[in-house]
Amino acid sequence: MAQADASMELDNRSGGSVEKMVTADGLPLKTSLRRAERRSKLFAFALVAPLLGFLLIVFIFPMAQMMWRSVDNPQIINTLPRTVEALEAWNPSAEELPPEEAYAALNADLAEGLERDRGAIGRLQGRLNNDVSGARAAVRSVAGQAGDRSEPFKDKFIEANALWGEPAIWRVIQREGRPLTASRYLRALDREYAPDGSIQMRDEGQRTYVALFMRTFALSATILGLTFLLGFPISYYMATLPMRYANLLMIFVLLPFWTSLLVRTSAWIVLLQQQGVINSTLVGLGIIGDDQRLSMVYNMTGTIVAMTHILLPFMVLPLYSVMRGIPPSYMRAAKGLGAKPWTAFRRVYFPQPLPGVAAGGVLVFIISIGYYITPALVGGQSGRMISNEIARHIQGDNPGLGAAIATLLLVCVMILYWVYNRLVGADNLKLG
Amino acid sequence: MAPKDHNDAFVAFDRVQKTYDGEQLVVKDLNLDIGKGEFLTMLGPSGSGKTTCLMMLAGFETATFGDILLDGKPINNIPPHKRGIGMVFQNYALFPHMTVAENLSFPLEVRDISRAEREKKIARALDMVQMGEFGNRRPAQLSGGQMQRVALARALVFEPDLVLMDEPLGALDKNLRERMQLEIKHIHETLGVTVVYVTHDQSEALTMSNRIAVFDDGRIQQLATPDELYEKPENAFVAAFIGENNTLRGKVESVDGAYCTLQLADGSRVQALAVNIEGEGAESTLSLRPERVYLDVSSETHDNIFEGEVRELIYLGDHIRVRMNVCGNDEFVLKMPNDSHARRLSVGERVQVGWVKEDCRALDPS
Incomplete structure (x- = not known):
């Protein structure tokens, strides 16, 4: 028996050497390799782990929470469970008020809520007010006496606040009486529910966010274009200079990074305002009249100037590092082969730093569509961007809407990155 | 051309x-x-x-x-x-x-x-x-x-x-x-x-x-x-830059038409082709290709005969580089073809080396 085993093992070895490589002690090679590399893998993980943990806590977790808040909708279903149940049979698209039972259920819910948790009523008011203006007052007007009120509730409710006599608020209670909602995303896209439950555009005067998204993209594209136009020549020049002078110039390019935000902002205001340096110079030179002073700050121009300034290094750094690596012999070769200087530049030089242009471009664009502080300080009304709206809602009474807009912005960035990756390839992203 | x-x-x-x-x-x-x-x-x-x-x-x-x-x-x-x-x-x-x-x-x-x-x-x-x-x-x-x-x-x-x-x-x-x-x-x-x-x-x-x-x-x-x-x-410069070259430095003792005689630092006299010298008494550099130096030759056929001591042998396959001390110069090199009946040298051996004066060019001092 033992002999048979041994011979089988022998067979296995001789046969196995063809199919499966083994080490001297008979273990498969792959297993041994895994064992041998376990230590280095553990070491590598230990190097990454602190950052991973940090990102998990301060980035991924809050992001997930933000996305959750954009759809989280507990206020109505938790505070008005009976009302939601009573409204199940009601047809919202008919222009009729719900039956008396619904009013009774609402009264009971409010009475219980008042007794159990006053804060919940407050949150309910805020939530309803997000979708129906005036709902806060309407709830407040009936909640106080809910415990003392008796039948018939319907007339008393309508008497207390006319909003209870309109189907709109009941439609909202019925539709939003679920734990999750899409209504903030509709708002963020300037859409709303029609009475029959279908989705429609909001009234012209109430549309805000789509236009603001568009403006944000347009501004970002403009800033991207400007940083490229300003950054390309300076990067090219720096790449041709000896290291010593190039580093000196680089300091000037990086200067905005080293200046306090408030110092920078006040400098722009001093420079750009109506009584500022530029306007006064132009008036002094007689180029424009005193009554024609240009408004260059607290509007779109202010946002563009200031953001181009602060984002320029993000374009220059990758461009410069890519251009440094392009030997001057290419241009020489092109000229030597008979190309005019401009043709040589266009056909031989220009295509080579394109990965740097792409890297800088993606950086500048993605940073600028989420930019907040500069437009808030010097943007005025016409220079506002979508982030200002996000901040306003998150600090204000509709954080859910802010979260929804922020999530949409995140999705936009993801799509942009995906498109970029398909077109250029993330491997070509050269940051230095 | x-x-x-x-x-x-x-x-x-x-x-x-x-x-x-x-x-x-x-x-x-x-x-x-x-x-x-x-x-x-x-x-x-x-x-x-x-x-x-x-x-x-x-x-x-x-x-x-x-x-x-x-x-x-x-x-x-x-x-x-x-x-x-x-x-x-x-x-x-x-x-x-x-x-x-x-x-x-x-x-x-x-x-x-x-x-x-x-x-x-x-x-x-x-x-x-x-x-x-x-x-x-x-x-x-x-x-x-x-x-x-x-x-x-x-x-x-x-x-x-x-x-x-x-x-x-x-x-x-x-x-x-x-x-x-x-x-x-x-x-x-x-x-x-x-x-x-x-x-x-x-x-x-x-x-x-x-x-x-x-x-x-x-x-x-x-x-x-x-x-x-x-x-x-x-x-x-050209002599040293192109190919291998033995350099001997000395003073021109006499000039005789196209040829001249130099006295080296150790007192030995070398006859050479006067190519680029300033005249009698001037410093000069002698240039001599290693492949133009021969072993065991007589003074009838070769103008310059000296005794040298083998310092190093470098085997290079087709030939053997022999570094020796000749006329007080420790870096003197000659190439010995690796044929079957060539003489075998060993380090420390003393041998006669010789060359003709046409192969030995007196150039500017460098």
Whole structure:
């Protein structure tokens, strides 16, 4: 028996050497390799782990929470469970008020809520007010006496606040009486529910966010274009200079990074305002009249100037590092082969730093569509961007809407990155 | 090949000087005539001014003084792209974002040559360097030797009359370099194009050139054919730079027509060919090729006979390098052919060495 085993093992070895490589002690090679590399893998993980943990806590977790808040909708279903149940049979698209039972259920819910948790009523008011203006007052007007009120509730409710006599608020209670909602995303896209439950555009005067998204993209594209136009020549020049002078110039390019935000902002205001340096110079030179002073700050121009300034290094750094690596012999070769200087530049030089242009471009664009502080300080009304709206809602009474807009912005960035990756390839992203 | 006079030259440097910083001349008074169809090599150590000369000819540097003439016309003020000179760069400078065929197409496109004509010329040029299969590759997918071939084809594809090469084989390993040397030489012979070639590798220069201009310190030290340069160096620098060389220093004791006698530091007297000496009593350097020193010869056939002591034997296969002490010089080298009945030497042995005075050139003190 033992002999048979041994011979089988022998067979296995001789046969196995063809199919499966083994080490001297008979273990498969792959297993041994895994064992041998376990230590280095553990070491590598230990190097990454602190950052991973940090990102998990301060980035991924809050992001997930933000996305959750954009759809989280507990206020109505938790505070008005009976009302939601009573409204199940009601047809919202008919222009009729719900039956008396619904009013009774609402009264009971409010009475219980008042007794159990006053804060919940407050949150309910805020939530309803997000979708129906005036709902806060309407709830407040009936909640106080809910415990003392008796039948018939319907007339008393309508008497207390006319909003209870309109189907709109009941439609909202019925539709939003679920734990999750899409209504903030509709708002963020300037859409709303029609009475029959279908989705429609909001009234012209109430549309805000789509236009603001568009403006944000347009501004970002403009800033991207400007940083490229300003950054390309300076990067090219720096790449041709000896290291010593190039580093000196680089300091000037990086200067905005080293200046306090408030110092920078006040400098722009001093420079750009109506009584500022530029306007006064132009008036002094007689180029424009005193009554024609240009408004260059607290509007779109202010946002563009200031953001181009602060984002320029993000374009220059990758461009410069890519251009440094392009030997001057290419241009020489092109000229030597008979190309005019401009043709040589266009056909031989220009295509080579394109990965740097792409890297800088993606950086500048993605940073600028989420930019907040500069437009808030010097943007005025016409220079506002979508982030200002996000901040306003998150600090204000509709954080859910802010979260929804922020999530949409995140999705936009993801799509942009995906498109970029398909077109250029993330491997070509050269940051230095 | 070599031009008869200045007016016959295809490329001429006329009293050219070049400085970069206004303080030091990199090229000092360069006069050089290159004939049509000639393969001329500028050879010299780094910093000798040879690459600067090439760059001035290509138009990437301007001469501080003097004229450079191409086919009789001064080209100092013609920009590089109008000179119509093909150039092969040290690092090839193949455009990385273009395929091999696009690289070759580039000089033709900027000359507005029709598509059909372009394709014909590209195919011909690629076949010439045996790269016909590689038209669709990118430079990054080629080996060093292949890139070198493509760079050569690109410099030739628009059929220039003059091609400049700036140490084109410097990055290749020895075997490939030697093969490419022959290939470039054959292409030159086939096309009859004028080539100005820059290198610091003397064997490369000897292999390929019709004539070699040896540069040092911003000047041409000697301009001659390879055999003349090797066998008849005119000064100590050229003698030391080209090939292996035994150097003996001494004072000229007497001059007798074409020959002279030198006294070395250890008192021994050597007869030599007076090539470049200032006269009796002057310091001089003797140059003697190791392969012209013989063992166990008599004074009847050889003018100089000395006794030397073997210090080191280096086995090199086809020959054995023998380092010995001769006339007080510890670095004296001779080459012993490795044939079956040659004498076997051992370290410490004392032997007679000798050479004829025609092979021993008295040059300037260095």
